[in-house]
Amino acid sequence: MGRHAVQRLLMAIPVLFGVVLVGFLLMQVVPNDPALVRAGPSATPDVIAAIRRDMGLDRPLYEQFGLYLWRLAHGDLGVSIINNVPVVQELASTVGPTLELMFASLIWSIPIGIALGTAGAYWRGRLVDRIITAFAVAGGSIPVFFLGLLLIWYVGFKLQLLPFTGRSGPLWSEEGLKGILLPALTLGGTFIGPVARMTRTAVLDVLGVEHVRTARAKGLGEFRVVTRHALRNALIPVVTLIGLQIGFLLGGAVVTETVFSWPGVGRLAVGAILSADFPMAQGTIIVLSLGFILINLVVDVLYAALDPRMRS
């Protein structure tokens, strides 16, 4: 199993290289000139040319990329064109809040989604199942920003129960906990539906398999049959699907962070792109992709841990 993880880790290297390359090229095709952004609206052509030379933008593309890689290897992602802050420093201060938000969103939504999906599968076709399915489809169809605005308007503004802008402290402080509730409800709320639907399908598949009949024939209680012989096996595909979905959830995090002014990587990315802050945007792309890759790595390892057939 250790070897399996190392193998996966090695395979992540070319993926990461691809991400860096695509991120770099994306910035080339954007109809905006970093030198112009840097120089400001009143600069003369001479100044712009000088800045372009200074930033290395007059060199051929492959040289620029080589230089970018070289600096990246040394932990240097450049400085913001807008405010001259090193990109790495800015990223370091935003990764924590984003991880916090992801954690606070997933810690409750995944168990609830799995429980609802299992209940739906067990009582397939009954009223309970229909209610759960309707809820899951509705929950999965609501755009993140809309749910966020709804919560802000009702809980934050009308009832004035919880704060809804910014982060007021670490997760373990009371202030921090209050501050993360609404963003975590928003992001997690949109995640319950997909988790419930995937779990329902997977558990339904397993419930039809012979070993479930064997478990019942042994005289086991229904709760044990469902949890130990249906859900336990269904977790193998569910974990994979949840991993993939968490990748997409990073996109939802970008929106959630923007709506709630959460000081995370997502909001940083949106700000950088809107202000044409090229190095900063590239940096956020790399960090978000790294998150995606890491999640997939964890999923691969979990997969092997859950399925004994994968271990030998």
Added chain:
Amino acid sequence: MGVSNAPLLRVEGLRTLFSTSAGDIAAVDGVSLEVPRGKTLGIVGESGCGKSMLSLSIMGLVPRPGRVGAGRVLLEDINLTGLTPAGMRAVRGAGIAMIFQEPMTSLNPVHTVGDQIVEAMRAHDAGASEAELRKRAIDALRRVRIPSPERRFGEYPHQLSGGMRQRVMIAMALACRPRLLIADEPTTALDVTVQAQILDLLRDLQAETGMSVILITHDLGVVAEMADEVAVMYAGRVVERGTARDIFEDPQHPYTIGLLGSIPRIEEDRERLLSIDGSVPPPFALPQGCRFHPRCPFAIRACTEKDPPLRELSPGHQAACIRAPVEAVVECLV
């Protein structure tokens, strides 16, 4: 007649129904059977005749949307069809245990075989300690002649061969010393040599424990080797019942005769195996009258009009055919 002579299990007029938009369909349609103590009842029939659904009905495990619609299943004096779900769970595994056709898929691939056996024992003996259950599970593996059972205890099903898995299934089924074992096609998925080993094992375990066995199979060779009594099923009904000797030496229902004719025999030099034309009608398209008449070489007009009940031909030997005893019919034809 003393209590010990009474049959262990009696099935009386059992009907297993499936609700459909076109009304109820009977997969098992009025089956009555008896399983004597310490003996083996073979249930034979083609696929689709309702024999597996019958066994699931006895276990109270009919899948939705099916249900037992009528009849009783009596294990000694307990009416199983009248039990609560919790009461039925206590019978499953401890009173009646079951093994299935596919040893590949009948064990859960994500738990060790030891855990799965321990789990079966714990369900019926909440008081036992882990260490004791482990020891008993290893004993159970040893009883089904699995070599180095201590090591196998911690292995997963995919690490075992098909024959070994079926042995594990048997060990699991017998872990709580049931009085009745239902074996649904226990050897169909196995190699011939492994088949013989598993049948030997079942016979030895039966002699050792005195349990009764219901052996469900389409393989008449297996029935001939194992069964004391035989019930032949066709389209959800028992069409002939008797001792193994009755069925194999003096079959009276044309369907049974057809089945026997389709066993290949080494000593007979036949050009072609006999076969019964057509297939078992599905429960939603049963013919009028006798359910076998469209495929029956002896059918007459009366066969298309009335569904014949089981009729006693000699003590303990019954057939559901108006033309039985067939000797007379055959003579007329010749």
